[in-house]
Amino acid sequence: MPFCNVLSRALIILFCLFAATPPALAGKPEESITIQSAQLKQSGENWVLDAAASVKLNKTQEEALKKGVTLHFVTDFELERVRSWWLNESLIEANRIGRLNYSPLTRRYQIETTEGYKAFDTLPEALAGLGLIEGWVITPKKALKQGERYLAAMRMRLDLGLLSKPLQINALATGKWDVEGDWHEWEVAP
Amino acid sequence: MRYALLAAAILGAVVIALLFSASQDSPLLSENFPKLLAVGAAIAVALVALVGWQFWQLRRRIRAGVFGSKLTLRLMLWFGLVALLPASVVFGASVFFLNRSIESWFDVRVDAALGSGVNLGQAALDDLLADLTKKTERMALSLSDEGAGSVITMLSTLRDQAAIQEVTLFDERGRVIATAAGEKADLLPELPDKSILWQVRQEQAYSRVDDLPGHGLVMRVLVPVYSVAFAGETRVLQSIQAVPPSLARDASAVQEAYRDYQEIAVSRLGLKRLYGVALTLTMFLALLLTIVLAYLLSERLGSPLRTLARGTRAVAQGDFSQMHPVESRDELGALIKSFNRMTRQLSDARAEAERNHLQTEQAKAYLESVLANLSSGVVALDHKLRVRAINDAALRILDAGPENLSGKPLVEWGEPGSSLRQFGEQIAERFVAAEGEDWNAQLEFSRPGQSQNLLARGSKLPVDVQRGYTLVFDDITKLIRAERDAAWGEVARRLAHEIKNPLTPIQLSAERLSLRLTDKLAENDADMLKRATDTIVNQVGAMKSMVDAFASYARMPSAHIAPLDLNALILDVLTLYDGNFIHVELKPGIPLAAGDATLIRQVIHNLLQNAQDALSGQSDGRVSIQTENLENAVRLTISDNGPGFPEHLMARLFEPYATTKPKGTGLGLAIVKKIIEEHQGSIKVENQATGGACVCVTLPVFRKGESQ
Numbered sequence: 001m002p003f004c005n006v007l008s009r010a011l012i013i014l015f016c017l018f019a020a021t022p023p024a025l026a027g028k029p030e031e032s033i034t035i036q037s038a039q040l041k042q043s044g045e046n047w048v049l050d051a052a053a054s055v056k057l058n059k060t061q062e063e064a065l066k067k068g069v070t071l072h073f074v075t076d077f078e079l080e081r082v083r084s085w086w087l088n089e090s091l092i093e094a095n096r097i098g099r100l101n102y103s104p105l106t107r108r109y110q111i112e113t114t115e116g117y118k119a120f121d122t123l124p125e126a127l128a129g130l131g132l133i134e135g136w137v138i139t140p141k142k143a144l145k146q147g148e149r150y151l152a153a154m155r156m157r158l159d160l161g162l163l164s165k166p167l168q169i170n171a172l173a174t175g176k177w178d179v180e181g182d183w184h185e186w187e188v189a190p
Numbered sequence: 191m192r193y194a195l196l197a198a199a200i201l202g203a204v205v206i207a208l209l210f211s212a213s214q215d216s217p218l219l220s221e222n223f224p225k226l227l228a229v230g231a232a233i234a235v236a237l238v239a240l241v242g243w244q245f246w247q248l249r250r251r252i253r254a255g256v257f258g259s260k261l262t263l264r265l266m267l268w269f270g271l272v273a274l275l276p277a278s279v280v281f282g283a284s285v286f287f288l289n290r291s292i293e294s295w296f297d298v299r300v301d302a303a304l305g306s307g308v309n310l311g312q313a314a315l316d317d318l319l320a321d322l323t324k325k326t327e328r329m330a331l332s333l334s335d336e337g338a339g340s341v342i343t344m345l346s347t348l349r350d351q352a353a354i355q356e357v358t359l360f361d362e363r364g365r366v367i368a369t370a371a372g373e374k375a376d377l378l379p380e381l382p383d384k385s386i387l388w389q390v391r392q393e394q395a396y397s398r399v400d401d402l403p404g405h406g407l408v409m410r411v412l413v414p415v416y417s418v419a420f421a422g423e424t425r426v427l428q429s430i431q432a433v434p435p436s437l438a439r440d441a442s443a444v445q446e447a448y449r450d451y452q453e454i455a456v457s458r459l460g461l462k463r464l465y466g467v468a469l470t471l472t473m474f475l476a477l478l479l480t481i482v483l484a485y486l487l488s489e490r491l492g493s494p495l496r497t498l499a500r501g502t503r504a505v506a507q508g509d510f511s512q513m514h515p516v517e518s519r520d521e522l523g524a525l526i527k528s529f530n531r532m533t534r535q536l537s538d539a540r541a542e543a544e545r546n547h548l549q550t551e552q553a554k555a556y557l558e559s560v561l562a563n564l565s566s567g568v569v570a571l572d573h574k575l576r577v578r579a580i581n582d583a584a585l586r587i588l589d590a591g592p593e594n595l596s597g598k599p600l601v602e603w604g605e606p607g608s609s610l611r612q613f614g615e616q617i618a619e620r621f622v623a624a625e626g627e628d629w630n631a632q633l634e635f636s637r638p639g640q641s642q643n644l645l646a647r648g649s650k651l652p653v654d655v656q657r658g659y660t661l662v663f664d665d666i667t668k669l670i671r672a673e674r675d676a677a678w679g680e681v682a683r684r685l686a687h688e689i690k691n692p693l694t695p696i697q698l699s700a701e702r703l704s705l706r707l708t709d710k711l712a713e714n715d716a717d718m719l720k721r722a723t724d725t726i727v728n729q730v731g732a733m734k735s736m737v738d739a740f741a742s743y744a745r746m747p748s749a750h751i752a753p754l755d756l757n758a759l760i761l762d763v764l765t766l767y768d769g770n771f772i773h774v775e776l777k778p779g780i781p782l783a784a785g786d787a788t789l790i791r792q793v794i795h796n797l798l799q800n801a802q803d804a805l806s807g808q809s810d811g812r813v814s815i816q817t818e819n820l821e822n823a824v825r826l827t828i829s830d831n832g833p834g835f836p837e838h839l840m841a842r843l844f845e846p847y848a849t850t851k852p853k854g855t856g857l858g859l860a861i862v863k864k865i866i867e868e869h870q871g872s873i874k875v876e877n878q879a880t881g882g883a884c885v886c887v888t889l890p891v892f893r894k895g896e897s898q
Contacts, residue, residue: 064456068449104308105315105407105445106399119400164453166460173463 032056033156033181036131040079040138040152040188047138049077053131053156053181060176061158062123064167065109070101072162073130073179075154077138079188082149091150092139097159098130131156150188155181195240195482198233202475205230206468230471237478244485257499258492265491269484273477281473288465292458301455304448311441315399315407318433323397323411325352326429330415333359333427346370356380356430359415360387362423382412382428390414390426399433407433407441494522501529510537566664573657575600575618587644587665588613589637609637617646621659626650632666641841642667674845675864682740690737693730700726743857749786749868753892756783756790756817756824763794764815771805772798773814780819784892789865796858797828797885803851804832804883822891823871829884834877843875862887 038051055073057065065071076095080088099112108119109126120126144150158179160171171177208226248266251259329348333341341359349357349370358369358380364387386396396412408430415425433441454461497514504510510533514526558581561568567584569577576599585592594604600618604610613635620629628649635642646663704723708716757776764772783790798813805811811832818825835843835850842848844863849856859875866873871889878884 064453067452067456069453069456103401103445104448105311105441106401107312108398108400110401112403117400117403119398121398164457166457166464167453168460169464169467170457170460173460 032058032179033131035154035156035181035184038152038154038184038186040186042141042190043135045141047141047144049133049136049138049154051075051133051136051154053133055127055131055156055179057123057127057179058176060174061179065100065102065123068102068104069163069167070099072159073098073100073156074159075133075136075156077136077152077154079138080151080153082151082187088151091143094138096136100126100130144188144190146190148190150190151185152188153183153185155183157181192486195479195486198237199475199479202230202233202479205233206472206475227467227471230475234471234474234478237475237482241478241481241485244482248485256496258495261495262485262488262492265488266481266484269487270477270481273480273484277473277477277480281469284469285466288469289462292461292465296455296458300451304444304451307444308448311437311444314437315409315433315441318431318437319397319399319409319411322354322409322429322431323395323413325354326357326411326413326427327395328352329354329357329429330413330427333415333425342368342370352429354429354431358428358430360426360428362391362425364426367425380410380428380430382410382426386412387426391424401442405432406435407438409433491522494518494526497526498529501526501533505533505536510534510540566662569595569661569663571600571621571659571661573659575621575659578658584663587642587663588635609635617648617661620646621648624648633663636841643670671845678743678860682743685737686741690734690741693734693737697727697730700730739857743861743864749789749865751784751786751869751892753782754785754787754790754889756780756785756826756889759787759790760794760815760817760826763791763798767798767802771812773812775814775816777817777819780817780824782892783824783889785869785871785889786865789868790889793862793865793887794826794828796862797887800858800885801828801830801832801883804834805830808832820888823888824891826887826889827884828887829878829882831880831882834881834883835875837877840875844873 033053033055036052036054038049040047040049042048053075057071061071074095074097077092078090078094079092080090082088096114100109102109103119106119108121109123111118111120111126111129118129120129158177160168160177163171163177167177205226244266248259248263252263329345329352332348333344345357345359345368349372354372356369356371359367360382361367364381364384366381382390382396390396390412391414393414395414396410398410400408400410402408409432410428410430412426412428415427432438494517501514514530517523561581562583564581564583567587568581569584570579572578577595577597580592580595585595588595588610590604590610594610600614600621601611603614613633616633620631623629628647630645630647633644633646635644643666644663645666646661648659648661651658651660700723704720707719711719757778757780760774760776764774798815801813805813811830813828813830816825816827816829818827839848839850844859845856848859863873866887866889869889871887873888874886876884876886
């Protein structure tokens, strides 16, 4: 049957095409976001987080940013109570979004967070401003008890879900958009 | 199976619809996009597995030689091909037009125009900013000349003159010294960053446009204010002015368009990929569904064929009972209907044939049983005089096995030279001589120790039946013997009647002659007379006894069957004989025979007499008498070591008047035979290999209720 082979070959080719289309999630890219310092401290009646992260963008992301794509960086924070006899108790899970974009009209990089609006002339300044977290109110002072041990963790990542759909496809397909830092953990003893 | 397929088709359609809609920004789908792809891929994989399973099934069925499976495969491939061709064409065209249309969105001129628009906005903003900077610097110069007291008034005046929205003076550490604002300004002045203040104090003016959320485009200029009056302190003057709304609106619109355009340009590869994936998945799912459907349809199409194949096999094996339901109303259904009709007709025809066959068989069996129960021998011959059929009676009469006769020509019956062969040749000659006419003949069929008279009749079968002949023959030996016996009986009666009557007057006359004439004659003559009359009397006496013997043969009394102890009878008879030369060997305990003691005594007498006569003149003559027990019979054997029976007499030993003795009447054995036959026994005469004669008499065992 001559067309049997043809058919099966066509099917195989189609399948390969299809199978190749989803992203070959390439090996983990080099660390693009690293938490340089993080501290949970008391400020007035609250626990607030001060942290500094170094954010690096690769060429693709920088180019997209320059062309007007807004990048959303999400900072995740988790606080757990350490229990020696059982799994840790999760107390707080919080996150905040920092939006970074470039305004061609003003030729400035703009950052918008819950705290407000900032503009920078250069990208490194803007990234530094993005990585800088000051006085993020986490929880009231009384939520953490004296004598207990707590474990805090934070990380910063680029939220691909807030990109436009075609860019998401690109991100899935190329893996050039994976900007995700490791969890940074430290112990907190009030 | 069908429902699973339907579900897969619906699910696939939903997934594909969602995939296509995913290119628009809808928040619900943004996170689920990979899941959508995964579901689509899962459906595709499931369908591939299904198709694979179907192919595997088909392959197995083809290997097993299941009828219709090759047709199913072929239909499946045809369907697949029919689906693949248009799908490929549509797919290729879609991909082509998709790429073309996406690329057509991007145009160098549009790109340049949008870039120029943005540049235009930038230039306009730069102009405004430069203007504001100049105004602010002028204000700073005016302020540096003034004293400390009237700063606020001065600032207010200067602001009014320059028509600036908001003006604020900061000291070295960024604290507000004085502020003046127009109606639109906020109550509190906006504070600059420390870094900006520091920059300004380094005698570098700061001028920027900010795109403040909620405020739109706002210009901000900071310049240092030098004054001797402030004791060397460098103050900072900040002026804030909103970009005119019309300009701001236009610039923002251009910027938005530029941004969108650039974003799409960045993501066009992604768009292509998205549509490509959706298209590929669509085509793949459609193709797979088609193949799966093709399989189901082929199965449906092939099922009447399989039914027919099953039916054909059943008919080939002789099973006409299977009727197949007609499910479709198309030509295949009609075919099945015709097949059912054909099967029914075949079934009827076969039943009819079987009935006929049965009738024929019955007729044949009837004929055969009739033939088998005939006492006449019947032989059917074909046109070459070969035996086609022969009945039991014929075999019995000829004393031959069927293997010697069946299928053989007449002239090849038995061994060459045997009596059977001679008999066959005789009959064949008769058939040839008759030339198709019927013939009758009495033939002699003689074998060693036995001779049979056969009345044979040959006839030709009517031509319209079958070419061939029939031969019918009867054993008329007994009939002839009975006729002969009857004739002898008649002779004996005549003798008794016609001859015995004159004998007494002859004897009396001779005696009277002797009595009357002896005294009257001379002595010589008297002696002669006496001898002559004595001779007459003696001869008449001998003749009388001979006539009596014949008469007794002719008027043999009928036997009175009673239990008979054969051994006792023999011993009783033997008392009359000289026991020296008789060897008696009686088996004790033999059952009582059925016989008439008087007649059997005569038999024994006759046989012993014969033996004694045969041994006369022989010094070492011996006679032996034996009794034996047979199944349902007893046997008496009397043998001697005399000369035996002459061979030429063997065939006629039991006929009256056959004798070897010079003075015998020849009736002894004839009487014995007659008596034994009346007892339903048998007698056999033979010459022993060691010399001498041997007579065996077999009598049936007596059973109660059998007498008379």
